[in-house]
Amino acid sequence: MKILIVYAHPEPKSFNGAMKDLASQVLQEAGHSVQISDLYSLDFDAVGGVNDFMEIADTKFFNYLNEQVRATNDGGFVPELKTEMDKVVWADFVLFQFPLWWFSFPAIMKGWIDRMFAMGFSYEIRRNFESGIFREKRAMLALTTGSPSMLFRSDGKLGSIEDILHHIHWGMLRYVGMDVLPPFVAYGAARATAEQRAAYLEAYKERLRTVETTSAMSLLALPPSAQ
Amino acid sequence: MKILIVYAHPEPKSFNGAMKDLASQVLQEAGHSVQISDLYSLDFDAVGGVNDFMEIADTKFFNYLNEQVRATNDGGFVPELKTEMDKVVWADFVLFQFPLWWFSFPAIMKGWIDRMFAMGFSYEIRRNFESGIFREKRAMLALTTGSPSMLFRSDGKLGSIEDILHHIHWGMLRYVGMDVLPPFVAYGAARATAEQRAAYLEAYKERLRTVETTSAMSLLALPPSAQ
Numbered sequence: 001m002k003i004l005i006v007y008a009h010p011e012p013k014s015f016n017g018a019m020k021d022l023a024s025q026v027l028q029e030a031g032h033s034v035q036i037s038d039l040y041s042l043d044f045d046a047v048g049g050v051n052d053f054m055e056i057a058d059t060k061f062f063n064y065l066n067e068q069v070r071a072t073n074d075g076g077f078v079p080e081l082k083t084e085m086d087k088v089v090w091a092d093f094v095l096f097q098f099p100l101w102w103f104s105f106p107a108i109m110k111g112w113i114d115r116m117f118a119m120g121f122s123y124e125i126r127r128n129f130e131s132g133i134f135r136e137k138r139a140m141l142a143l144t145t146g147s148p149s150m151l152f153r154s155d156g157k158l159g160s161i162e163d164i165l166h167h168i169h170w171g172m173l174r175y176v177g178m179d180v181l182p183p184f185v186a187y188g189a190a191r192a193t194a195e196q197r198a199a200y201l202e203a204y205k206e207r208l209r210t211v212e213t214t215s216a217m218s219l220l221a222l223p224p225s226a227q
Numbered sequence: 228m229k230i231l232i233v234y235a236h237p238e239p240k241s242f243n244g245a246m247k248d249l250a251s252q253v254l255q256e257a258g259h260s261v262q263i264s265d266l267y268s269l270d271f272d273a274v275g276g277v278n279d280f281m282e283i284a285d286t287k288f289f290n291y292l293n294e295q296v297r298a299t300n301d302g303g304f305v306p307e308l309k310t311e312m313d314k315v316v317w318a319d320f321v322l323f324q325f326p327l328w329w330f331s332f333p334a335i336m337k338g339w340i341d342r343m344f345a346m347g348f349s350y351e352i353r354r355n356f357e358s359g360i361f362r363e364k365r366a367m368l369a370l371t372t373g374s375p376s377m378l379f380r381s382d383g384k385l386g387s388i389e390d391i392l393h394h395i396h397w398g399m400l401r402y403v404g405m406d407v408l409p410p411f412v413a414y415g416a417a418r419a420t421a422e423q424r425a426a427y428l429e430a431y432k433e434r435l436r437t438v439e440t441t442s443a444m445s446l447l448a449l450p451p452s453a454q
Binding site: 010013046047061062065101103104105108110113114146154158159163166168170171172221222223225226 | 237238240267273274275276277288289290291292328329330331332333334335337338340341344356373381382383384385386390391393394395397398399402417448449450452453
């Protein structure tokens with residue numbers, strides 16, 4: 001497979017960094033091709049808007065969707081976005097590596113979605129979900145949490161991780177047609193012992209080795225707990 | 228009340244801009260004090276990390292939470308964040324005005340949360356939810372969607388807006404202790420007719436006039452559809 005790892009963490013020596021490095025190594029050893037988008041190192045601009053485009057067609061009223069469709073057709077995205085879009089087109093599989101911040105992606109990764117998943121490029125009206133433009137691609141989230149796993153139960157203090165990630169799984173990845181594999185979650189990574197971290201990396205290695213044969217989740221509009 | 232409007236849209240003449248202007252006007256006419264954080268006009272940096280701080284205590288390993296706690300104690304946040312933090316401390320009520328992008332905040336608004344809701348400043352271990360630091364404050368989302376309302380039903384193509392917003396309502400606003408009012412949603416704003424837009428603004432005006440007496444939602448860890 002051709003695999004794109006989209007990675008967001010401000011500290012290269014973090015556990016997220018270790019997971020990203022492990023994934024790159026294990027996946028290449030398994031014969032896959034790997035590219036990495038290290039968003040913090042790239043100083044990726046998280047803010048979608050006029051700066052996505054070489055030129056603006058309508059300078060009197062900035063209509064983001066119209067400009068996205070136009071830029072898809074005439075190649076008018078800025079090089080920073082073109083580079084990322086080429087990687088997405090290239091990839092069979094997109095792996096997101098990030099710390100869960102406020103029940104969601106860090107803003108820099110949300111910005112990658114906002115800008116990359118441009119109308120025309122990643123979806124069109126009625127070309128979404130099962131008929132989505134990226135329906136031949138697969139995706140998976142690999143993440144760390146600050147809180148321990150016991151807080152992430154349906155009846156726990158925070159709620160289940162599947163419910164929390166639903167807006168990403170369903171509203172971002174499945175929306176553009178991707179098949180989404182179950183997430184890999186390293187709970188409480190910040191305060192984990194060296195042994196716990198080693199165990200997480202070992203378990204992650206196993207997940208990565210079987211990623212090609214892992215079944216996608218059956219996602220619906222309803223959050224998992226409500227199904 | 229003292230009201231902070233946090234507003235994110237790349238086009239000032241957008242319907243989001245009109246909703247922000249209306250809110251500012253109506254709330255001031257009702258006797259409230261209003262401040263506005265116009266994130267696109269501020270060119271607000273969405274990316275949380277080392278640039279949040281005047282100095283870094285541990286330059287060998289950037290631990291975001293540790294630096295946040297330290298900066299809360301010694302006033303070490305950069306002026307851009309201090310200014311926003313002062314507004315949050317000042318406000319009784321925080322109103323978020325934004326277009327729903329990919330089932331969530333635009334990245335610039337998620338970045339405002341990532342950077343503003345610093346550990347120490349907005350929460351501490353065991354100081355969250357009902358014992359949260361901001362438990363005397365209230366918040367509300369006012370948003371537009373691209374898709375029409377018929378797609379936002381529990382059994383619809385996208386799912387209910389309450390489920391979609393759950394990660395914000397519960398995981399961001401309620402987490403820091405805020406009482407959260409029901410959202411105001413202008414569905415399909417981009418393709419609405421002038422009459423529909425006028426009707427939305429009229430309905431929004433009514434919501435704003437009664438905002439002081441509106442009851443907060445009863446939020447739980449479970450998404451609304453699963454309760």
